[in-house]
Amino acid sequence: MTHPPEQTDGQSPADQSQHGRIYGAARYYDIAFAYRDFVEECDFLMSAAARHLGRAPASVLELAAGPANHAIELARRGLDAAALDREPAMVRYGSEKAEAAGVRVNYHQGDMTGFSLDRPVDLALLLLGSAACLLTNSAVISCMQRVSEALTPGGVLIIELPHPRELFNIDDATEDGWEVTRDGTRVRVRWGSPGDSLDPVSQIAQVTTTLTIWDGGRKQVIRDKAFQRRFTVQELDALARASGGLDAVAWFGGLDLDVAIDDPEEAWRMVAVLQKPAIPPALPNA
Ligand SMILES: C[S@@+](CC[C@H](N)C(=O)[O-])C[C@H]1O[C@@H](n2cnc3c(N)ncnc32)[C@H](O)[C@@H]1O
Structure with a gap:
């Protein structure tokens, strides 16, 4: 029997993904990706989370946060905000940006496959394709398990990735x-x-x-x-189940409540809402 190649030994997933020069140039990265409307994106994130949480989230953790624009906007709205990134230049830049905006974001340097929080959060975010830095199934599952541990019961993780149409259109490499x-x-x-x-x-x-x-x-x-892993919907769903701590509860074709993941015209991103069960699964023979 053969298995898909996994690069789990010796080399951590963090060692394998790169773009270090670009992430190191944090201010230029921030300008390059400033075409997004962070206020609108945060409206979506809050509404999508509230649908499943049953109330507005009161706290947020932005993973692989880069300049932490979403954490900063959500802190402005009164959420208790934290951020995590493994690139020190991003942590410095995002912390200074939060300070300049007059909000508090508890920004830590660390790896999203191995972190823990002092206090759980209602909402975790992994946006703009950052999950593509998790190259192996083991890395994805570790990240999901750490997130599940960091969430309050019923809390949600929202992941944004390229739409799988891009993966299957492999003759047309993304440019x-x-x-x-x-x-x-x-x-x-x-x-x-x-x-x-x-x-x-x-x-x-x-x-x-x-x-x-x-x-x-x-x-x-x-x-x-950089090496970047491509994902399908089925795979992300299976990985969430395999993590034992999250279930896929909704899919969107963009950071927009009105765009369905299978909309042939409008869907351009793969957005997954994964939820930590409100009641922990019963132990066998309990
Ligand atoms: C594409 S940028 C996205 C930044 C931000 N989420 C945004 O929306 O602009 C990816 C970020 O992920 C960080 N990163 C990559 N792998 C990571 C890991 N294993 N743990 C923590 N951060 C990671 C990089 O340093 C970089 O800042």
Whole structure:
């Protein structure tokens, strides 16, 4: 019998994913991904969570948080907010950004496959494809187990990933480009390059990202590669079950309550709402 290759031994999942240069350039990363409407996205996150929690979440943990824009917006709304990222430059940048916004975000450096919280939260977030950094099933399950331990009973984890349509359209390797200017700094992003590969067995893609930056009369180029795991809906559902601590309770095709995951026109992201059971499963023979 053969098994899908897993890279679990010796090398932690954190060692395997990269983009370290881009995540290290936290301010430029923040500008590059500032095309999102964080207020609208947080409206969705709060509503989707409340549907399953039965009340508005009072606390949030943003995992792989980067600049922590969602944690900052939710802290502004009065939630008790925490964030976690393994890149020290992101932790510094996000903490300074929270301070400048006049809110408190308890931002820690750490790995999302091995962390614990002093106090449980109602809502955990893993957004913008950050779950793709979890390359193996073991890493995904560890992360889900840590999240389940960190959630209050009935609490939810919301994961945002690329829509699986992208995975199955493997002849058309994802290649995308956009540009954002903020406070006089211009960042052009090229996500993916024609030479990038996708291994159909491990579902791990090698993604080349280039940021071209014009800042204070100076131009610089940051080019970086990362391994990124691609997921299907069935797989994410199975991994949640295998974690023993979360169940998939809703799927959306974007950070939008009105877009169904199977909407052939509108769905462009895979958004999973995973819930920790309100009553822990009974032990066998209990
Ligand atoms: C694509 S960025 C997303 C940042 C943020 N969620 C957003 O919406 O902009 C991915 C982030 O995940 C962090 N990261 C990657 N693997 C991680 C891990 N195993 N544990 C914690 N953070 C991780 C990186 O340092 C980076 O800041």
